[in-house]
Amino acid sequence: MEMTQAGHAGPASSTIGLESRAGLSAEAPQHRLARVQRRLTAIVCADVAGYSRLVGLDEVGTLFAMKAHHDELVQPTVARWAGRVVKTAGDGLLMEFASIVDAVQCAVELQEGLARRGADMPLDRRIELRIGINIGEVVVDGDDIFGESVNIAARLQGLAQPGGICIAGRVHEELQGKLDLPFRDRGEQRLKNIARPIRVWSWGHNDRPCAPTESQALALPDKPSIVVLPFDNMGGDAAQQAFVDGITEDIITELSRFRFLFVIARNSAFTYKGQAVDVRRVGHELGVRYVLEGSIRRAGNRVRVTAQLIAALTGAHLWTERYDRIVEDIFDVQDAITRSIVAAVAPEVEGAELAHVRRARPTDLKAHEIALQAWADALGSYTRPDRELRDRAIARAEEALRIDANCVRALVTLALAHWQHANFHTSESAPASVQAAIEAATRAQSLDRLNHQAFIFRGLGLWMAQRFDEALMDLRHGYDLNPSDPSALIALGWGEVAMGHTDMGVRLLTDVLRISPRDSQQYNVYTCLCAAAFIDRDYAKGVQWGVIGIRQHPDYPPIRHFLALNYVGLGQLQRAASEIEALRRVAPEWLAKRLAGFSALVRPEDRLRSLDFLRQAVGVTT
Numbered sequence: 001m002e003m004t005q006a007g008h009a010g011p012a013s014s015t016i017g018l019e020s021r022a023g024l025s026a027e028a029p030q031h032r033l034a035r036v037q038r039r040l041t042a043i044v045c046a047d048v049a050g051y052s053r054l055v056g057l058d059e060v061g062t063l064f065a066m067k068a069h070h071d072e073l074v075q076p077t078v079a080r081w082a083g084r085v086v087k088t089a090g091d092g093l094l095m096e097f098a099s100i101v102d103a104v105q106c107a108v109e110l111q112e113g114l115a116r117r118g119a120d121m122p123l124d125r126r127i128e129l130r131i132g133i134n135i136g137e138v139v140v141d142g143d144d145i146f147g148e149s150v151n152i153a154a155r156l157q158g159l160a161q162p163g164g165i166c167i168a169g170r171v172h173e174e175l176q177g178k179l180d181l182p183f184r185d186r187g188e189q190r191l192k193n194i195a196r197p198i199r200v201w202s203w204g205h206n207d208r209p210c211a212p213t214e215s216q217a218l219a220l221p222d223k224p225s226i227v228v229l230p231f232d233n234m235g236g237d238a239a240q241q242a243f244v245d246g247i248t249e250d251i252i253t254e255l256s257r258f259r260f261l262f263v264i265a266r267n268s269a270f271t272y273k274g275q276a277v278d279v280r281r282v283g284h285e286l287g288v289r290y291v292l293e294g295s296i297r298r299a300g301n302r303v304r305v306t307a308q309l310i311a312a313l314t315g316a317h318l319w320t321e322r323y324d325r326i327v328e329d330i331f332d333v334q335d336a337i338t339r340s341i342v343a344a345v346a347p348e349v350e351g352a353e354l355a356h357v358r359r360a361r362p363t364d365l366k367a368h369e370i371a372l373q374a375w376a377d378a379l380g381s382y383t384r385p386d387r388e389l390r391d392r393a394i395a396r397a398e399e400a401l402r403i404d405a406n407c408v409r410a411l412v413t414l415a416l417a418h419w420q421h422a423n424f425h426t427s428e429s430a431p432a433s434v435q436a437a438i439e440a441a442t443r444a445q446s447l448d449r450l451n452h453q454a455f456i457f458r459g460l461g462l463w464m465a466q467r468f469d470e471a472l473m474d475l476r477h478g479y480d481l482n483p484s485d486p487s488a489l490i491a492l493g494w495g496e497v498a499m500g501h502t503d504m505g506v507r508l509l510t511d512v513l514r515i516s517p518r519d520s521q522q523y524n525v526y527t528c529l530c531a532a533a534f535i536d537r538d539y540a541k542g543v544q545w546g547v548i549g550i551r552q553h554p555d556y557p558p559i560r561h562f563l564a565l566n567y568v569g570l571g572q573l574q575r576a577a578s579e580i581e582a583l584r585r586v587a588p589e590w591l592a593k594r595l596a597g598f599s600a601l602v603r604p605e606d607r608l609r610s611l612d613f614l615r616q617a618v619g620v621t622t
Contacts, residue, residue, distance in 0.1 A: 037140040042103035042171075043153040044083070044095040046110070046131045049162035051091035057125065065127055066091070073113045081106035086145055093129075096145060100135050100174045107131045107165050108181065108203070115163060132156025133167045135174065152198060155191035164204025172201045182547035225262035225288040228252045230273040231305075232295035244296045245270075246372040247305075251292070256484035257450070263484045264288060265516035283312020290318070301326050367404035370396055374413045378420070387426040393417040408448045414440035415457035422464050424557070425589035430464075437461035452481035456491045463495065468602050472499060479508075486516045490524055497532040500603045506532050523553035530562040534569065535606050542566030557587035561594065561614075568613040576617035591618075 048054070054062045074093070078085055083097040083106055097103035111129060118126035134156060136149030156166040167175075172183060183201040190197055228251050233244040249266055256263045264286050272282065279291040294307035302324065309319040374396035381389035394417045400410035418437035421427035441458030444451055455478030462471035472495045479492040489512045497505030505528065512525050526549030533542030546563030553559065560583040567576035583591050594614060599607040 038137050038147075039140060040136065041138055041145070041149075042097040042100040042133065042135045043138065043145070043150050044093075044097065044103050044107055044131060044133050045150070045153040045157040046093040046095070046107075046129045047157055048091035049128045049130050054125070054127065062127070069114065069117065069127060073117065074110065077106055077109050077113065081109070086143065094145075094150070096138070100133075100171055101178050103133055103135075104165075104167065104171070104175060104179060104181070107133060111163055111165065111204070128162035130157050130160035130162060131165045132158070132160060133165065133171050135168070135171050148194070152191065152194060155194060156198075156200065159186075159189065159200060160202065161204050164202055166200055166202045169199025169201065172199070182544065182551065184544065184548060224290065225264070226255065226290040226292060227264035227269050227282060227286050227288045228255065229277065229282070229291060229293040230270050231293070231307075234295045234297035235299065237298070240296075240298055242372040242376050243298070243369055245376070246368075247296060253482065253485070256482050261484075262288070262515070265484065265486045267486065267520050268516040271520075278315075279310045279312050280315050288312055367400040367407045368409065370400040370403070371407050371410040371413060374400060374417075375409060378413050378417045381417070381420060387421070390417045390420050390426060406447055408444050408451055408454070411440045411444035411447070412451065412453045412457060415444065415454070415461065419457055419460050419464065422461075425587070425593070434461055434464045438465065450481060452478040452485060452488055454478075455481065456488055459495065460491060463498075463600065468499065471495065484515060486512045486521070489515070490521075490528065493525075494528045494531075497528055497535065498601050500535060500606065502532045502536050523549045523556055523559060525549075526552070527556065527559040527562060530559060530566060531601075534562055534565050534610070535601070535603075537569065539566045539569030543570065554582075555586045557583060557590040560586070561590070564617045565610060565613045568616050573616065573620045576613075577620035580614075580617045580620075 048066065051062075070088075075085065078095055081097065081102040082099070083095050083102065086094040086096055088094075095103075095106075097106065111131065114127065114129060118128070132153045132155065134149050134153035136147070136152070138145040138147045138149050152168060156168060160166040166186075167183065175181070175183075181203055183203050186200040186202050188197040189200045228248060231244050231248045233241050248269075252263060252266050252269065255261055268286065279293070282291055283289070289312055291310045291312050292307060293310070294305065297304045303326075305323045305325075307321055308317055310317055374393045377389050377393035377396065380386075381393065393413055397410040397413040397417070400407045401414075404410075415437045418427075418433045418440065422430040422433035422437065427433040438458055438461040441454050441461060444454035445458060448454065455474045459471045459474030459478060462468075462474060465471075475488075475492040475495045479488045482488050489508050493505045493508035493512070495505075496502070496508065499505075509525050509528050509532075513522065516522075526545045529545040530542045530549060533539065533545060543563065543566045546559055546566060549556070549559040550563060560579045564576045564579035564583070567573070567579065580591070594611075595618065597611065599610055601607050601610055
């Protein structure tokens with residue numbers, strides 16, 4: 001991370017400069033091997049993520065910023081942890097330490113220091129490191145080191161996210177009982193030019209199990225894959241934004257009905273909202289073959305919708321269409337767009353499958369727009385105990401139903417908002433909220449038997465009512481109707497886990513991490529995985545999942561609850577007590593209800609152990 005004396009960067013790729021030269025001595029006479037100096041050391045490789053892009057944006061500024069980071073952060077930090085900088089190569093850095101614990105702590109401090117230094121910078125101008133750490137024997141040549149151990153560290157660096165760290169399994173073993181850092185198991189990886197697979201663990205504040213780095217794209221699924229990017233609101237009228245977003249969401253939902261399509265979920269697609277994106281980058285980041293993008297302009301009683309289907313790999317336009325319609329025909333426009341997309345990416349679709357795209361729709365556009373606003377309110381209150389926002393969602397949904405009693409979206413919104421009230425104890429009567437959720441979802445089912453959300457939210461309501469068998473039937477049916485919706489996967493995954501079917505539940509939950517790699521609600525997945533580990537008595541794994549979930553959403557009561565249970569299982573009662581104290585602060589009603597005997601788990605043995613562990617954790621705090 002430093003410039004040459006001439007003020008220019010070194011080689012563009014640190015991999016070249018940091019690769020081992022061990023291969024050069026492979027043909028050396030056998031008698032010379034005894035004179036080769038070796039030592040066991042901890043190796044840290046780092047490079048600047050997006051270096052070429054940063055230099056392209058501002059060459060001089062980037063180079064001087066890198067030099068400042070090197071002089072003011074890297075060198076002092078490495079020295080403080082008793083390490084040394086072996087060499088730099090353009091945007092790359094090679095370091096070694098006598099202690100693996102010091103090496104990892106130094107790497108974490110470097111990442112956190114860079115994050116603080118870049119906090120006020122625009123996202124596209126921040127300098128972020130990717131770091132790989134290995135431990136092993138190296139060949140010593142003066143001040144330089146070489147060998148396969150260095151090569152492995154360099155390859156691990158390439159797997160790390162910007163701002164993240166990847167370590168070899170051997171490093172992770174050495175850290176046990178010495179450092180309490182939330183590393184995630186990424187399984188065995190095949191590294192370039194390394195004969196044997198390497199177990200890899202990763203750390204990072206934004207660590208997502210399936211999120212790609214610049215050098216690591218998600219693998220394409222074995223069927224046509226597509227992402228629908230948020231349509232642009234060309235009129236700029238903020239009041240129309242919910243209408244525009246609603247059309248995008250409906251296209252995603254309708255496409256997801258077709259099992260031969262792999263459709264990226266709404267939450268990941270909407271992370272690109274308002275951005276000027278390169279579709280090839282989107283395809284790389286999400287692992288899709290096709291990108292649908294478009295825009296909506298509304299003026300008076302007319303609306304213009306444009307849409308285009310693009311091959312993500314080449315950027316080639318495969319299909320483009322424009323629709324001019326009066327507002328009352330907007331639903332026909334939506335159907336036409338969906339049918340055209342399907343025809344473009346999968347001409348083998350049969351007429352019967354196309355017929356399933358047509359859903360029961362409200363007959364009044366005004367009711368539909370109000371319902372969209374209500375839905376946005378309900379989604380916004382999903383992650384926090386916001387009673388006012390949920391009440392507003394209910395009021396708007398009821399207003400839509402006064403206009404059109406058959407507005408399915410309004411009924412689904414009522415089911416979601418009432419279930420939230422019951423689940424997070426923000427209503428006057430939890431039983432009344434549960435009943436209202438079940439009734440609204442049941443009514444939605446009767447109007448639209450293809451609406452998977454009606455089945456999902458009825459299933460969640462039935463679960464709160466402890467009617468587990470009925471609930472699981474609804475959750476399974478909702479999943480069957482739309483297996484690409486993360487809410488369906490998470491809900492059914494939870495249902496299977498809570499029933500004790502942890503193998504099935506974990507499979508569904510990990511599917512979410514692939515189908516929606518940028519999902520803002522991944523904390524919910526980790527909550528369910530944490531619960532699954534508790535049921536399986538794999539308490540160490542439960543703590544790993546729980547720590548990741550809390551990092552993403554510290555105030556989510558269920559994750560605090562199940563993390564505390566897993567800490568008790570490990571005998572770490574003080575840490576369990578700390579989670580209980582946090583739970584008391586964020587959701588005292590949640591804790592009180594579970595201490596009184598309520599449990600969302602089904603098997604008696606799981607319920608008894610859950611209550612026993614919870615009382616142990618609470619006992620430490622009293």
